[in-house]
Amino acid sequence: MTGAEELRSRTRELLAAHPPASTDRLDFLRARFDAGLAWVHYPEGLGGLGAPRSLQSVVDAELESAGAPDNDPRRIGIGLGMAAPTILQFGTEEQKRRFLRPLWTGEEVWCQLFSEPGAGSDLAALGTRAVRAGEDWVVNGQKVWTSSAHVARWAILIARTDPDVPKHRGITYFVCDMTDPGVEVRPLRQVTGEAEFNEVFLTGVRISDTRRLGEIGDGWKVAQTTLNNERVAIGGMRLPREGGMIGPISKTWRERPELRTHDLHQRLLKLWVESEVSRLTAERLRQQLVAGQPGPEGAGMKLAFARLNQEISGLEVELLGEEGLLYDDWTMRRPELVDFTGRDAGYRYLRSKGNSIEGGTSEVLLNIVAERVLGLPPEPRTDKDVAWKDLAR
Amino acid sequence: MKNERDLLYSEEEEALRAAVRDLLTDHCDAPGVIARTESGTPHHLALWKALTDGMGLAGLLVPEELDGQGATHREAAVVLEELGRAVAPVPYLTSAVVATEALLACGTDDLLRDLATGTTIGALAVALNVAPGAAYRVVRHEDGLLHGELTGIADAAVADVLLVPADDGGLYAVDATTATVTPQISLDLTRPLATVTLDGAPGRLLGDAEPAVRRALRAGAGLLASEQFGLAEWTLTETVRYLKERKQFNRPVGGFQAVKHRLAQLWLEVVNTRAAARNAADALANGDDVDVAVTVAQAYAAPVAVHAAEEALQLHGGIGMTWEHPVHLYLKRAKADSIAYGTAGAHREALAALADLEAP
Numbered sequence: 001m002t003g004a005e006e007l008r009s010r011t012r013e014l015l016a017a018h019p020p021a022s023t024d025r026l027d028f029l030r031a032r033f034d035a036g037l038a039w040v041h042y043p044e045g046l047g048g049l050g051a052p053r054s055l056q057s058v059v060d061a062e063l064e065s066a067g068a069p070d071n072d073p074r075r076i077g078i079g080l081g082m083a084a085p086t087i088l089q090f091g092t093e094e095q096k097r098r099f100l101r102p103l104w105t106g107e108e109v110w111c112q113l114f115s116e117p118g119a120g121s122d123l124a125a126l127g128t129r130a131v132r133a134g135e136d137w138v139v140n141g142q143k144v145w146t147s148s149a150h151v152a153r154w155a156i157l158i159a160r161t162d163p164d165v166p167k168h169r170g171i172t173y174f175v176c177d178m179t180d181p182g183v184e185v186r187p188l189r190q191v192t193g194e195a196e197f198n199e200v201f202l203t204g205v206r207i208s209d210t211r212r213l214g215e216i217g218d219g220w221k222v223a224q225t226t227l228n229n230e231r232v233a234i235g236g237m238r239l240p241r242e243g244g245m246i247g248p249i250s251k252t253w254r255e256r257p258e259l260r261t262h263d264l265h266q267r268l269l270k271l272w273v274e275s276e277v278s279r280l281t282a283e284r285l286r287q288q289l290v291a292g293q294p295g296p297e298g299a300g301m302k303l304a305f306a307r308l309n310q311e312i313s314g315l316e317v318e319l320l321g322e323e324g325l326l327y328d329d330w331t332m333r334r335p336e337l338v339d340f341t342g343r344d345a346g347y348r349y350l351r352s353k354g355n356s357i358e359g360g361t362s363e364v365l366l367n368i369v370a371e372r373v374l375g376l377p378p379e380p381r382t383d384k385d386v387a388w389k390d391l392a393r
Numbered sequence: 394m395k396n397e398r399d400l401l402y403s404e405e406e407e408a409l410r411a412a413v414r415d416l417l418t419d420h421c422d423a424p425g426v427i428a429r430t431e432s433g434t435p436h437h438l439a440l441w442k443a444l445t446d447g448m449g450l451a452g453l454l455v456p457e458e459l460d461g462q463g464a465t466h467r468e469a470a471v472v473l474e475e476l477g478r479a480v481a482p483v484p485y486l487t488s489a490v491v492a493t494e495a496l497l498a499c500g501t502d503d504l505l506r507d508l509a510t511g512t513t514i515g516a517l518a519v520a521l522n523v524a525p526g527a528a529y530r531v532v533r534h535e536d537g538l539l540h541g542e543l544t545g546i547a548d549a550a551v552a553d554v555l556l557v558p559a560d561d562g563g564l565y566a567v568d569a570t571t572a573t574v575t576p577q578i579s580l581d582l583t584r585p586l587a588t589v590t591l592d593g594a595p596g597r598l599l600g601d602a603e604p605a606v607r608r609a610l611r612a613g614a615g616l617l618a619s620e621q622f623g624l625a626e627w628t629l630t631e632t633v634r635y636l637k638e639r640k641q642f643n644r645p646v647g648g649f650q651a652v653k654h655r656l657a658q659l660w661l662e663v664v665n666t667r668a669a670a671r672n673a674a675d676a677l678a679n680g681d682d683v684d685v686a687v688t689v690a691q692a693y694a695a696p697v698a699v700h701a702a703e704e705a706l707q708l709h710g711g712i713g714m715t716w717e718h719p720v721h722l723y724l725k726r727a728k729a730d731s732i733a734y735g736t737a738g739a740h741r742e743a744l745a746a747l748a749d750l751e752a753p
Contacts, residue, residue, distance in 0.1 A: 253750055260753035269741040272748060273692045276685075280668035284400040291401060300661040369660060370653035374633050377648030 445511020452509030477623025524735025565596030
């Protein structure tokens, strides 16, 4: 096992061989990956050293104080948080070697072709078809809510390969080349006015069988790995006090006493307390992960933040009064990042409505907490033993 | 914040929890607590003796040289989590925390020794509803004797010594046998209140009342959050257990989505309460960022404990409304706790100044 001291000295060796001040950003990131310091818990040769995940912070702290470049994990979040752990667990050696390095350095952006117009919360009902044609699969269908699709080089894709078995069993997981001529990406304009997401139309897209992840028909199990990693990624954040959505409204309250009313004051204090407590729960969860005793709290963090973001941003629009009647810009933009603090309160209000839908609706997450954490009986299922093709649609 | 908060439990704290829980399982079951509330002596003094004589828990906050354990608020918080789970009718929060903190502020060694061993029970003669920064009533100090009446004094019925603030700014130790202690009919049957009447009672000056009362109430409010967490966790666990078994419409009631969502929401609140209570206990132990940590914990934990107990009663259906089922003990304790050491509103008001979010 690789200890903290060894990681620290390896990091210093990297910095000595590639001084950040005189090294090209991408060259530095590639060298970091090759030194096993990208994600230390990954295997050797794949950007890691098989060290405990908690020791990544040792490397990060050394690099940060040396002013080393960052791979901007926000911009490549889907690749890092979801594609990478899935490829690591289910990919072939060749797939891991081909995809993980440019994914981590950000040279190749990833997106996720999961949701469909008819399969959101009921994701396993998806209808995009993949039909075997020799060494290839031919894919036809439509995906939706795909962030980064317009800049992505690769996508993780789930498609139906067997309509004659119940819905969870006939799905297969692929890596899709977004530059294939059969892939058409159309912006999907949202309530905020911008198009952060896309619709993706797949028409006769040929995917080599070597780009399949996991066994044929086993795609639902593979997708669970992706989705669980998505939720873990949300719980690992570390925020200072007032680090979330409560920050901007608290600042406005302090700077503009003319806006204050007693009613708004009561509501602000209540939300301030709840924000602080949620931050403490996230911090407790982080400490549990570091101590190697992960708790179930992560399942609830997304629920808590979604509700808080919506309530706080709603209050903020109200606090602003006349100004709250205005909006900064309705021009259709194509942002690469969700920027909650760079835009105005109206944007925050509208965008936060998505927090209780994206990555699993709050209703679905409440079911997950009730069933997996509290052990309550599952929802009655009418589609369990029915072939997908026979389901009502 | 200077120090990084430790929001987890150490192995020693988990061992302490296990020991307290075992003791409570053996000596403090719900039917026993209910029966006791209907007697003239609602407090469980044999349990108190086991906790204090047997385990030394009354002295957790007292230094070792004064016969205490020299432990911290983190350990006391774990004890309170367990006492909350059992709605145990013992004067732990009032004597081992609040009265002890008042004495620590005054540096009264002999009385601290007595409280630390549990042989003497102390009660701060300030009404239970008073928030750490709020005004409190005092008695008249005249010719070396104390005169006056104080109401809402928790656990005064079993106190041996009363710590009484007087109009000269002093805090006095009064032997309970020289005062008249009259039980009040209390909402919370397991932490009953009493009226204390002093009619020329002799008192020994301990020190300045103001800093001692503030410190005592702040520790009380901060650690009350751990009791509220324990209480809320018990009601949630018990409700989930019941709803997995109880069937209606040929299905376990816990399988209905409307019920599942309520319980999942409650679980989230309980999980948050643990983090807030842990943060307050750690802050009290380390003396950093204490005021914010305590007000946040109390503003959050009090409504959650009430919500948890109310949901428990509702989701138990008819049986939840009966005297024989213990859920009412938890509801009464939770509601009284939501007023004890300041309401959530009082703590939010205090927070306005602490977090620089001033009122209009």
